[in-house]
Amino acid sequence: MDIRLANQNDIDQITKLVSQVSVADVLPHFDSSGQQEYMRRVIPDIETTLNTVLFDTFVAVEGNLIVGFAAIREKNYITHLFVAKEVQGQGLGKILLEKMLAQTSARQISLRSSINAQHFYKKQGFSATEPEDQFCGIRFIPMAIDTRKSKR
Template identity: 25%
Template sequence: MAIRKMVQADIDAVSTLCMAAFNASVAPTVSAQGVETFRKVASAEAFQQRMQGDNLMLVFEDAATLKGILELREGRHLAMLFIHPQHQRQGIGQALVAAMTAHARVAAITVKASLTSVPAYLRYGFQCTGDAGEDAGLSYQPMELQVVAKP
């Protein structure tokens, strides 16, 4: 098992993994607009574009199977964290979050957590920082993770 940077060859598998996780836990709780918004964000084309920007994309791979994906924008905002539904609650999310913190450029990493994922983020050490909101049909809870300063 390994955490590594996402490469071009991973894009289709990552897009598929994100949609599977979203459809299993988030899609039933949001509007059709929210599902469409996420479909666009998780498309292979959207990942391809974001790979060209200031985004760190990490994958968790085990036995040549991608089991999780994390995207950190500009070293400050956790844009995506998805674990394949068959592999949730096995420490993959925690491992990806721990790996991400080494790349933080700020004292606190932010996330707009889907409402169904708030308990997981709390387990990862995030704290709620404001009222829940909605953007393009997707409901979210603003949260942040204090990053431990390196000696």
């Protein structure tokens, strides 16, 4: 498996990956308005992550297939971390997370965890900074990690 910077040629595969994982793991936690809002916002936002001035964006490639996607904005806010269902539980999410954290010297990295991913982030050293919240029906848990105390 190869971890590399994402590029414009990856958009279709990344979009397919994010859509598949979202339908299986994320959308079931939202009501219908949250599901619509999520798909309206998240899928178009993928292309934004290829702006190398603001984002460090990575893909995990197995053969010719993208099986992981991760993006960190301004080196202190994780916006995306998706792993294909067929390789979940094999450590790829942790590898992608470590790759993002290695790109920064920020003292704190924050994110809005989907409900289904909160246990993964806790296991990696993140803590909830506020209770569960929602925006337009999209449920999330604000989380952060102090990089000075993390296991990196």
